[in-house]
Amino acid sequence: MNKSKTSLPLENWIGYRFSLISARLGNFVAPMYADRHDLTMPAWRSLAVIARYQPLTASQLAMRTSSDAFKVARAIELLVRRGLIHRDLDKNDRRRASLRLTSNGRKVYKDIEKFVVRVENELASALDANELTMLRQSLDKLERQLESRIRTHAWEEFMKGP
């Protein structure tokens, strides 16, 4: 009944496989937005997340990028300096700022998106419709599980270990 495998080979570790694929993909795409728009990877990630979910606060942006407020602050600063987003103080709570693309930000985003979406589509074409649907479902489940385990500190007692 105890499902703990004595051996789970590396190539079946989800963290390993996901990070391999996303790193390769990232390394491949990065030169494009670096050359054309002089953006770093964290800046591009932030730009894409803001484009999708705006308006957004810095901490929401952090969550949506698996990051934290510190890191994201720098990406925000860069994007503001470049005129790609603006940061407006929230009227009701002036501690937080809501982030939105500027019109120039939208232009830059669109330019990069064209390329990224093309790469994504070509990648996804390795899967049929059913596989793609199931993959997305599984990703949702994994994300929820991970979030819940981290939130409830489910692994912490084990981590201290002997």
Added chain:
Amino acid sequence: MNKSKTSLPLENWIGYRFSLISARLGNFVAPMYADRHDLTMPAWRSLAVIARYQPLTASQLAMRTSSDAFKVARAIELLVRRGLIHRDLDKNDRRRASLRLTSNGRKVYKDIEKFVVRVENELASALDANELTMLRQSLDKLERQLESRIRTHAWEEFMKGP
């Protein structure tokens, strides 16, 4: 017939989802091996890959970590300095060195593996057997597709763009 979507929302980008999940997982696990064994993330990745595929040359290690010879050289240097791996010159081609765990390296690896595998299993328990099988299949397909597209420079003409 042209499958290019006018809009593929961010949450369906494979690169985005994979990097979110693997970053969160990595950030969660890292303090464990950092505290207990003072290892950095690239060093731990290398250790795990060597444990799985040894003996291994530096460039094989680089491929298996979505990395390159430069980056990996530093992780190797650290692991050698710590006595976790040794680097033996290949008898037939003395440019390359084959990497293997030392017995101490095996011990350290096992200690971290216990924890990582537990986390992995708990994460994977969000999926049933069929979903897990399909996920692994899809990962294989995606990896092959990505590799083939990168190898054949399938996207490069587009990248220069207008």
Added chain:
DNA sequence: TGATAATATTTGCATAATGCAAGCAATAAA
């Protein structure tokens, strides 16, 4: 109210990671 706590974000600084150019040494090709 007024002191204290909590929240949202930023900053400074030490450390770690990366990218790239150039290097060395061994082997392969001409």
Added chain:
DNA sequence: TTTATTGCTTGCATTATGCAAATATTATCA
């Protein structure tokens, strides 16, 4: 034997990260 190529390493400038502390705003409650 000269010239290329391969495998790997080094140095150095640039970026990215982690963490502690600072600032400013809002919330709590005695």
